[in-house]
Structures are given as structure tokens and as C-alpha cells.
Amino acid sequence: MLKPLIEPALRIDGLSYYGIVTTFTNPTHFNADDLAGFGDDFFANNKWYVFVVRDAGGASAAPDGELQPISDYTSSDGTFEHTAFTANLAVGDEVLILHESIASIIINTGVISNIFNLVNAILTLTETGGTLTTDGTVQNLYINETPAGVFDPKSIQIDFTAQTASETVVIRESYRIKSGGNYIEKDGAVTFTGVQSPKLKNITLEENRFGVKVTIEKTAGANIAYDWRVMYKI
Amino acid sequence: MTVGFDNLSINHQLLLALPFEEMTGTITHDNGKPHHILTLTGTPPTWGSLVTGQPYISFDGAADYLQCPAANSDDLRFSTGDFTLLAWLYNTGPVGTDTVMCQNTVDACGWEFDIDSTGKIALRTNQAGAHTEISAAAAFTSSAWQLVGVTRHATTGQVYVNGDPAITTGTLTDAVQCGVGANIFFVGVQNGAAANFWAGYMALLRVWERAPTALEMKEVFNVERHWFGV
Numbered sequence: 001m002l003k004p005l006i007e008p009a010l011r012i013d014g015l016s017y018y019g020i021v022t023t024f025t026n027p028t029h030f031n032a033d034d035l036a037g038f039g040d041d042f043f044a045n046n047k048w049y050v051f052v053v054r055d056a057g058g059a060s061a062a063p064d065g066e067l068q069p070i071s072d073y074t075s076s077d078g079t080f081e082h083t084a085f086t087a088n089l090a091v092g093d094e095v096l097i098l099h100e101s102i103a104s105i106i107i108n109t110g111v112i113s114n115i116f117n118l119v120n121a122i123l124t125l126t127e128t129g130g131t132l133t134t135d136g137t138v139q140n141l142y143i144n145e146t147p148a149g150v151f152d153p154k155s156i157q158i159d160f161t162a163q164t165a166s167e168t169v170v171i172r173e174s175y176r177i178k179s180g181g182n183y184i185e186k187d188g189a190v191t192f193t194g195v196q197s198p199k200l201k202n203i204t205l206e207e208n209r210f211g212v213k214v215t216i217e218k219t220a221g222a223n224i225a226y227d228w229r230v231m232y233k234i
Numbered sequence: 235m236t237v238g239f240d241n242l243s244i245n246h247q248l249l250l251a252l253p254f255e256e257m258t259g260t261i262t263h264d265n266g267k268p269h270h271i272l273t274l275t276g277t278p279p280t281w282g283s284l285v286t287g288q289p290y291i292s293f294d295g296a297a298d299y300l301q302c303p304a305a306n307s308d309d310l311r312f313s314t315g316d317f318t319l320l321a322w323l324y325n326t327g328p329v330g331t332d333t334v335m336c337q338n339t340v341d342a343c344g345w346e347f348d349i350d351s352t353g354k355i356a357l358r359t360n361q362a363g364a365h366t367e368i369s370a371a372a373a374f375t376s377s378a379w380q381l382v383g384v385t386r387h388a389t390t391g392q393v394y395v396n397g398d399p400a401i402t403t404g405t406l407t408d409a410v411q412c413g414v415g416a417n418i419f420f421v422g423v424q425n426g427a428a429a430n431f432w433a434g435y436m437a438l439l440r441v442w443e444r445a446p447t448a449l450e451m452k453e454v455f456n457v458e459r460h461w462f463g464v
Contacts, residue, residue: 120457126239128263130271145257148287148461229269233236234255 017097027084036078043073049103056092129229134218142230143213152233153205159227160196167221168193176211250441254289257281272300288461295433299423307419310337313411316445319347320383325434327376333430337419343412349374357384359409371401379462387445397455
């Protein structure tokens, strides 16, 4: 016979009881002979939970590790009525009958995991930037070619301090709105000719999932270095 | 609800953070305040993304690397202070030394984070005509994504794998600080860009000028592991 997984001192401490399934009746009822005799309804009214601590086959098959509330208990033969597991119990499965004060730890672990997942999905306001020197071609100032998921570009700022009366540049803002789709220009190109006032230009960006870029193209004058920075939530 | 990047305690004293979000072109930008701009150099490295959408850069192990001009990476010239280097790594099989990142001249100045010639995750600091090194006791696991970090704290160092401290041997003496504007910051190749190329993938590279706690390293792993299926 297999050695019980649970040390004797832990089996009956008033908050947890160890037993082995001796009869599987149906998806919501089983018997454990060694858990008989506590008095009818001792484990009842969802104040106690049955936790499957070991699959009889030793392969951790469902419902191994699952926890369900107990609604009724018959003392004479150790019959438990419980909410169904994702798979049926089997003769030989080892179970712990846990008081709600103990079971809540397991339940809360799942809740905490869900909260962690939600917190992890909160977007973070992030920034990057650099300096780009024009070369006469259409150049990416800022691009997120294939975002991992939905994100929220906020704005891009471009410093035109270095631009003189001789230069002309064209700024374009484009989005990809479906997976693998083409970049579609938004609101048309904006041309900046000569000395600019104010020197700092701000472009508001849109939420996006499939790709965004802001480009600069010098169409006249010398190659000039433009500082830029983008703020986005990701 | 908004979370500020710099308000996250893990990002305090963060000097470099490369998310590789561009996914096209030969330039990648830094979320750290210094705004390092790295150029994809060599074949060059290629962009890729995992099934989760997480971007990474692929290195061919023969010619690919990233570099930031020496003039723009003076803030990475670590010497007497603490610092930490962290990245999600996937190596198809280290051959010799595979460099993760470095800013150094071997046995002269600076530091190097690599899988050393014995296949161990290592951090080296260079002194005049010598070097000191810490390394993991266990060999690096190839062909698997893992979060690998090395911290330098005083004369000691610590290797982290998937947020857990790894058994680490060796000590670190202060690096001789490289000269101002003298050393390029490299990713995926040894200083000089001629040897010890990285073969595989890298994602989410970060550099701090402090030593995060073990708890912080675990937190980073727990927050990011889902992107890598770990």
C-alpha cells in the first residue's frame, strides 16, 4: 500500500482531515470510509471543502489539485456531497477535507493570480526618442511596426530649431488598422517650410494595435538633425 | 489608469531599456532616459516576434551585432559602483565565448557580460593587464528562453536565472574606467566587433547603475515570463 502523502499530525487537526475515496457514487458524491463517524452534517453547508491532493493513478490527472465546497455529509458511511470537479473522482484518490479558513488560502491564491494578471495588463506610460538627420528620403522618426498588442501612442514632439529658411520637410502620420495591412496615412501630409515658430511641433497620436509610424522627408534645403521624442502607453 | 515608467521602482537608475519595438529598419531606441540609439550591424540582425507578439532580435552568430557609438554611451562606463545587466536570452548553442553585451577593452578597461568559454553565464571586469570574473556554477541552458541577469555589488556579483539567484563563484575588482568617448557599447559581439558573436535571440535588454534586490529580479521575471512561455 502506498504511504500516505500527509503526515499523521496534519490529518486530523480540527481544520483538515485526510481520507481516501472508497466509493465513487456520481460526479457530486463519494464515500471515504476513514472519514465516517463525525456526525451528520459535520462537514456541510459549504463551510468545508474537499481538496484532491493526489490522483490515485499518481499521474496528477484531474481532478488532482482541485478544490470544491461540500454541501452535505452522512456520518454513517462517510458520504460527501460536493460541487462537481472538472473530472470525476476515482476510488483510491486521496483527499483533504479543509475548513474554509484553510481553503480560503487556496481560493485566494487563484484570486491573487487573477489580480496580478490584470495589473500586469495595465499600460505603462513610456517614452523614447532620439535625433534623426534628414537625407532626402522618407525616414521613420517613430515606428512600432508590429505591436505585441493594443497600445496607446500619445504624442510625438519634433524640434525644428535647426531648420533654416532653406529647408522644407514633410511629416506624415500613418497607421496599420488590420493585421498585415498597409500603412494608411492619416489627415494628409503636413509640410513645414523655412524657419518655424514655434519651433516645437506636437502631433497627437491614436490608439493602435497593428502598426504606427511617423515619417519625415526633406524636400528642400540641407540635411538637418531633428530631435524628437514620443510618449506612449504600452 | 496610468502607470508611469519611471515611477515603477524597478526602473530607478535604469540607464538602458531596449524593447525592440521598431521591428523594422536598422535602428533601435532606448526607453531609458539617456536615449541610447543602437544600430543593427553586420548581416544585419533580423527582427522577429514570438507567438505572444513579444519582439526580439535574431543574431546569426557570425557577423551580427548592435552598437551604440562610444560618444553616446559614456554613462555605461562602470567602474567602482554597482551595476546590473539583464536580458531575455536564447542561444542556439554557445561555441567558445558568446557575448551578450560589453563596453570594454579586454584586460584594460570596462566590463563584459557573456557566456564564457566554459559555457557559464559570466560577468567580467577588466583591470590593467588583468581581469576578474564571476560566473554561474551551472552551465547555460541552450535553446531555451530564459531571463539572465548579472549584478555587480561591491566586490561581489550575482548571476540570476529566471529571477532566481544562481550559485555564483568568483569576485569582481573595480573595472578600470574606459576613457571618455573611447569605447563603443556592443550587444552580441566582443569589443572590436570581430569575435565572440551571439548565436540566437535577445529581447528586453536592460542596464541599471545599481544592484536590484533578488525580490526585484523575481518580480521582473514574474511580470514578463508570459511573453516567453516560461
